[in-house]
Amino acid sequence: MIPNTMKAMVLTGHGDVDKLEYQDVSVPAPGPGEVLVQVTATAKNNTDRKAREGLYPTKKGEMTSFQMGGKPTLVFPRIQGADIAGRVVAVGDGVDESRIGERGLLDFNIYANDRRDINLTPDYFGHGADGGYAEYVALPSDQFHHIPNAELADAEVASMGMCSYQTAMHMLTSANISAGERVLVTGASGGVGTALIQLCRIMGAIPYALSKQDKASALLELGAEAVLDRSDMDSFVDRVKAETGGKPIDAVMDLVGGEMTDVFIDIMIFDMNARSTYPRLSIAGASGGNISEILWTRIYLYQVQIFGVSHGTREEAEQLMAWIRGGQLKPVLHGAFKLSDLHRAETYFVNRGSNYLGKIVIVPDSQWEEHGQPWSLESAR
Numbered sequence: 001m002i003p004n005t006m007k008a009m010v011l012t013g014h015g016d017v018d019k020l021e022y023q024d025v026s027v028p029a030p031g032p033g034e035v036l037v038q039v040t041a042t043a044k045n046n047t048d049r050k051a052r053e054g055l056y057p058t059k060k061g062e063m064t065s066f067q068m069g070g071k072p073t074l075v076f077p078r079i080q081g082a083d084i085a086g087r088v089v090a091v092g093d094g095v096d097e098s099r100i101g102e103r104g105l106l107d108f109n110i111y112a113n114d115r116r117d118i119n120l121t122p123d124y125f126g127h128g129a130d131g132g133y134a135e136y137v138a139l140p141s142d143q144f145h146h147i148p149n150a151e152l153a154d155a156e157v158a159s160m161g162m163c164s165y166q167t168a169m170h171m172l173t174s175a176n177i178s179a180g181e182r183v184l185v186t187g188a189s190g191g192v193g194t195a196l197i198q199l200c201r202i203m204g205a206i207p208y209a210l211s212k213q214d215k216a217s218a219l220l221e222l223g224a225e226a227v228l229d230r231s232d233m234d235s236f237v238d239r240v241k242a243e244t245g246g247k248p249i250d251a252v253m254d255l256v257g258g259e260m261t262d263v264f265i266d267i268m269i270f271d272m273n274a275r276s277t278y279p280r281l282s283i284a285g286a287s288g289g290n291i292s293e294i295l296w297t298r299i300y301l302y303q304v305q306i307f308g309v310s311h312g313t314r315e316e317a318e319q320l321m322a323w324i325r326g327g328q329l330k331p332v333l334h335g336a337f338k339l340s341d342l343h344r345a346e347t348y349f350v351n352r353g354s355n356y357l358g359k360i361v362i363v364p365d366s367q368w369e370e371h372g373q374p375w376s377l378e379s380a381r
């Protein structure tokens with residue numbers, strides 16, 4: 001029996017966590033072509049905080065969020081949460097009732113059209129439409145992908161959400177990464193970084209992780225060829241050479257930016273004769289800062305190809321879902337918080353310390369015992 005109201009964490013405006021209010025709101029009705037999903041776990045992403053704080057600034061420095069289609073799509077009140085796992089409990093017109101009961105994972109994009117190969121105005125559930133920080137959510141049926149795998153718990157399914165995995169895949173496909181290439185992954189322990197390491201291995205590329213020493217063994221286990229410590233960037237080129245046998249890195253997948261980006265170019269261009277392809281830099285994040293100083297001459301003289309990446313395409317999401325179903329991708333789940341405790345989860349996420357790898361998931365209180373308790377971070381500070 002589907003109730004009329006539900007618990008949700010509602011974002012009421014730009015600002016601190018106090019803008020997130022735990023409220024009773026109406027359960028949405030699935031429209032034509034939609035499914036109503038009972039949420040069991042939603043993975044947290046950086047973008048929740050950035051959108052809340054209005055950290056996608058315009059050139060004038062206005063507090064805002066995505067407006068690729070020409071106008072801002074984040075309006076208040078809004079329920080955030082992009083990477084949603086759950087069960088179909090009702091269907092809208094045109095959707096087969098056989099889908100009721102199906103466990104699935106959302107392709108989080110709000111696509112502007114039906115194109116499968118390009119996504120020019122990336123927007124997403126939890127931003128331009130309500131997302132998963134609630135007990136129920138209405139979603140396009142063709143973007144809620146069936147993940148039947150009994151070996152995966154719902155929290156683990158959510159941890160493989162497309163915000164990280166599709167972005168990682170699009171970083172690699174944009175840079176045309178091929179088998180045998182050496183790829184540096186920055187921010188390697190995060191959601192996108194852990195996805196990149198796994199995807200490099202699926203594609204036959206060799207991922208080198210930039211991270212911190214306490215996470216090295218977990219990253220090696222995940223598939224990293226070697227882990228380079230980011231707390232000491234002196235003589236980085238020499239340290240890379242020591243790991244690659246003197247060969248340059250073919251491409252860098254950069255999630256960090258800031259002061260480090262210029263050094264990332266060094267490790268690709270120190271021996272152009274040893275290369276057989278152009279140096280490539282895919283950029284999808286700015287965890288280390290929004291401004292980087294790069295010498296223009298080095299970009300054009302060394303023919304460094306730079307790709308800006310935001311989200312990805314329907315085709316890529318479908319390929320990733322197939323890899324999840326096929327067991328090629330592994331969940332990297334750090335832990336779970338209750339939906340009512342989202343303020344604390346946000347603080348924990350920002351201040352996270354050592355040994356943190358992968359994703360946090362948020363589980364509705366009504367689903368906690370089954371889907372959250374086994375990974376509980378409820379006592380964490």
Ligand SMILES: NC(=O)c1ccc[n+]([C@@H]2O[C@H](COP(=O)([O-])OP(=O)(O)OC[C@H]3O[C@@H](n4cnc5c(N)ncnc54)[C@H](OP(=O)(O)O)[C@@H]3O)[C@@H](O)[C@H]2O)c1
Nearest residue numbers: 046167187188189190191192211284285286287288310311
């Ligand atoms: N373009 C898109 O569509 C898209 C999609 C998803 C995410 N993003 C962005 O991509 C970035 C990574 O996302 P994520 O979800 O993977 O984030 P995450 O889970 O928070 O991981 C970020 C990682 O970056 C590293 N890091 C953090 N602060 C750093 C600093 N000051 N200097 C160097 N490294 C630092 C840390 O890894 P180590 O300790 O291992 O170095 C951290 O675990 C974020 O900026 C996010 O907003 C963009």
